[in-house]
Amino acid sequence: MSNFEFPDRIPLANLPTRIEKLERLSRHLGGPAIYVKRDDLTGVALSGNKVRKLEFVLRDALDKGATTVLTCGAVQSNHCRATAVAARRLGLRPLLLLRGSRPERYEGNAFMDRMLGAEIRCVTPEEYETADDIMARIIEELKAKGEVGYAIPEGASNALGAMGYVKAAEEISAQMRENPDEFNFDYIVHAVGSGGTSAGLIAGGKLFDPAPQILGISVGSDAQPLAADIRRILSAMKDTYGVPFEFTSDDITIIDDYIGRGYGLNTPEELEFIRTAAQMEGVFLDGTYTGKALYALADQIRKGRFDRRDKILFIHTGGIFSLFAKYDDFAL
Numbered sequence: 420m421s422n423f424e425f426p427d428r429i430p431l432a433n434l435p436t437r438i439e440k441l442e443r444l445s446r447h448l449g450g451p452a453i454y455v456k457r458d459d460l461t462g463v464a465l466s467g468n469k470v471r472k473l474e475f476v477l478r479d480a481l482d483k484g485a486t487t488v489l490t491c492g493a494v495q496s497n498h499c500r501a502t503a504v505a506a507r508r509l510g511l512r513p514l515l516l517l518r519g520s521r522p523e524r525y526e527g528n529a530f531m532d533r534m535l536g537a538e539i540r541c542v543t544p545e546e547y548e549t550a551d552d553i554m555a556r557i558i559e560e561l562k563a564k565g566e567v568g569y570a571i572p573e574g575a576s577n578a579l580g581a582m583g584y585v586k587a588a589e590e591i592s593a594q595m596r597e598n599p600d601e602f603n604f605d606y607i608v609h610a611v612g613s614g615g616t617s618a619g620l621i622a623g624g625k626l627f628d629p630a631p632q633i634l635g636i637s638v639g640s641d642a643q644p645l646a647a648d649i650r651r652i653l654s655a656m657k658d659t660y661g662v663p664f665e666f667t668s669d670d671i672t673i674i675d676d677y678i679g680r681g682y683g684l685n686t687p688e689e690l691e692f693i694r695t696a697a698q699m700e701g702v703f704l705d706g707t708y709t710g711k712a713l714y715a716l717a718d719q720i721r722k723g724r725f726d727r728r729d730k731i732l733f734i735h736t737g738g739i740f741s742l743f744a745k746y747d748d749f750a751l
Contacts (some may be wrong), residue, residue, distance in 0.1 A: 463473025467737020471583030527744030576615030578655035588623020625664035637684030
C-alpha cells in the first residue's frame with residue numbers, strides 16, 4: 420500500500436462507486452465473469468468518469484483565482500457537460516470550445532450545456548487541432564476584461580486530472596481487499612479517448628495492491644499516438660507531483676481494432692450490443708465510449724483472448740446524456 424499524498428481536491432463525486440456483476444451478459448458470452456465499476460453513478464448531472472478528474476483540476480482553478488473555466492471537446496462531450504455543471508456548482512463561469520458546426524437542435528449533453536448557460540464557441544475540426552492555443556487567446560481576452568481564465572485540456576487529461584483515476588485505483592484496490600473471494604480481478608478494461616483515465620489507472624496499479632492488468636479500448640485514435648499521450652501524462656505525474664512509480668511501454672496495452680466508423684459514430688452491430696446490454700442488465704452504455712469498449716470486450720471474449728476463469732472489471736465511464744442524441748440511430 421502506498422503512502423503517496425495526493426494533491427488537494429474538491430469532493431464533487433458520490434464515492435466510492437459500487438461494483439456489480441453482469442451475470443446474464445457473462446453467461447451469454449460464455450467466457451470470463453464480467454463486473455462493472457459504476458462510475459456512471461458518480462452523480463446525476465455530474466455522472467461519469469470526468470468528475471473524478473475535475474475534483475483535482477477545479478481545486479487548482481479556485482486556488483489560482485479563476486472566474487471562468489474553459490475546456491474543449493465534441494458537441495456531445497461528456498467532459499464539457501461535466502465541467503459546465505461543476506463550474507456552476509462552484510460559482511465559476513463555463514466556456515466551452517466545441518468541435519463541429521453549431522447544432523440546429525441541442526440534444527443530450529449539448530442541451531445540458533445550454534441549460535447551464537455555458538458560453539459555447541464552435542470551431543471547425545481543423546481549428547480544433549489548435550484548441551489549446553485558442554483557449555490561451557481567449558484567456559487573454561478575459562484578462563483584458565478583468566477576469567481570470569483557467570483552461571482544462573480535452574478530457575481533463577493532464578497530470579493533475581489523471582490523479583482522479585490514481586484515486587480510483589486506490590478505491591478499487593480497497594474494494595478488492597474487502598471482498599477478496601469475489602473481487603479478485605485479473606483485468607481492468609476501459610474506454611480510451613484522451614488517455615487521462617488510462618494514465619491514472621496505470622499509475623494507481625503501480626501504487627496500490629493488488630493490481631490487475633490494465634487494458635484500454637480505443638474509441639477514436641490509433642494505439643501508437645494514444646500510447647504516446649499516456650506516456651507523456653505518466654511522465655508529468657512523476658515529474659510534477661512526485662508520484663512514486665516506474666513504468667515502461669509494456670504497461671500500456673491498447674486495442675485499436677474497434678474504432679469502427681470513427682469517434683462518436685456507431686455501426687449497426689455496436690448499436691445492437693448497446694440495446695442488448697440494456698435489456699440483459701438494465702445498464703445503459705453510450706455510443707462514444709462505453710458502448711464501443713464493452714462491445715470490443717465481448718468480441719475479444721468470443722475470440723478467446725481471456726481464460727474462462729478470468730475475472731474482468733469494466734469501468735463504466737458514464738455518457739447517458741449523449742445517448743439521448745442517438746434516438747434516430749436506434750430507430751426505436
